Amino acid sequence: MNYGMIFIETLVYVVKEGKVLLIRKKRGLGAGYYNGIGGKVEDGENVVSAAIRECREEVGITPRNLEWMGLLEFWNYEDDRVESVHFVHVFLARDFDGTPRESSEAEPIWFGIDEIPYNNMWEDDIMWLPKVLSDKRVYGRFEFDRWRLIKSEVYEVIPSK
Numbered sequence: 486m487n488y489g490m491i492f493i494e495t496l497v498y499v500v501k502e503g504k505v506l507l508i509r510k511k512r513g514l515g516a517g518y519y520n521g522i523g524g525k526v527e528d529g530e531n532v533v534s535a536a537i538r539e540c541r542e543e544v545g546i547t548p549r550n551l552e553w554m555g556l557l558e559f560w561n562y563e564d565d566r567v568e569s570v571h572f573v574h575v576f577l578a579r580d581f582d583g584t585p586r587e588s589s590e591a592e593p594i595w596f597g598i599d600e601i602p603y604n605n606m607w608e609d610d611i612m613w614l615p616k617v618l619s620d621k622r623v624y625g626r627f628e629f630d631r632w633r634l635i636k637s638e639v640y641e642v643i644p645s646k
């Protein structure tokens with residue numbers, strides 16, 4: 486959903502047999518980084534249907550039973566001006582249909598939970614993704630200047646699951 490500079494987005498982490506499915510993003514913002522599967526919610530979609538569509542488009546799988554794990558806010562500044570604000574809903578999926586395949590946007594790769602390549606990921610991920618993968622819900626607010634992290638706040642959502 487694009488309200489000018491405000492975006493509603495999704496991120497899905499598929500976890501199965503002690504591994505998490507990440508993508509290596511091939512283009513756009515964050516290209517070259519490993520990330521969960523996701524993108525912008527489009528007009529007429531709800532957040533869950535967008536999360537499912539992005540999984541199908543990016544890696545050809547359909548997640549089952551998405552569990553909502555939290556909300557992240559990414560505020561990107563250019564000097565003192567807000568360039569864009571991204572509200573990102575994070576989900577876990579413990580099962581899926583289909584077989585992960587590469588697309589023009591993403592290459593899917595499984596990582597052991599202890600082998601997640603945080604130094605090739607967005608800087609904030611190490612502050613909240615371990616909590617999500619330990620089944621904790623999170624709320625995070627991050628400020629960036631030209632997409633370099635300058636401020637962070639992370640909370641576990643209480644009551645937890």
Ligand SMILES: Nc1nc2c([nH]c(=O)n2[C@H]2C[C@H](O)[C@@H](COP(=O)(O)OP(=O)(O)OP(=O)(O)O)O2)c(=O)[nH]1
Pocket residue numbers: 494495496512513514515520521522523524525526559571573607608609610
């Ligand atoms: N893990 C993580 N994900 C982030 C961070 N910042 C950020 O925008 N993302 C995610 C949220 C969205 O899932 C994704 C945005 O991807 P995108 O702009 O390519 O969206 P899209 O697939 O709809 O692409 P497009 O059609 O606009 O090209 O990146 C971050 O700091 N950490």
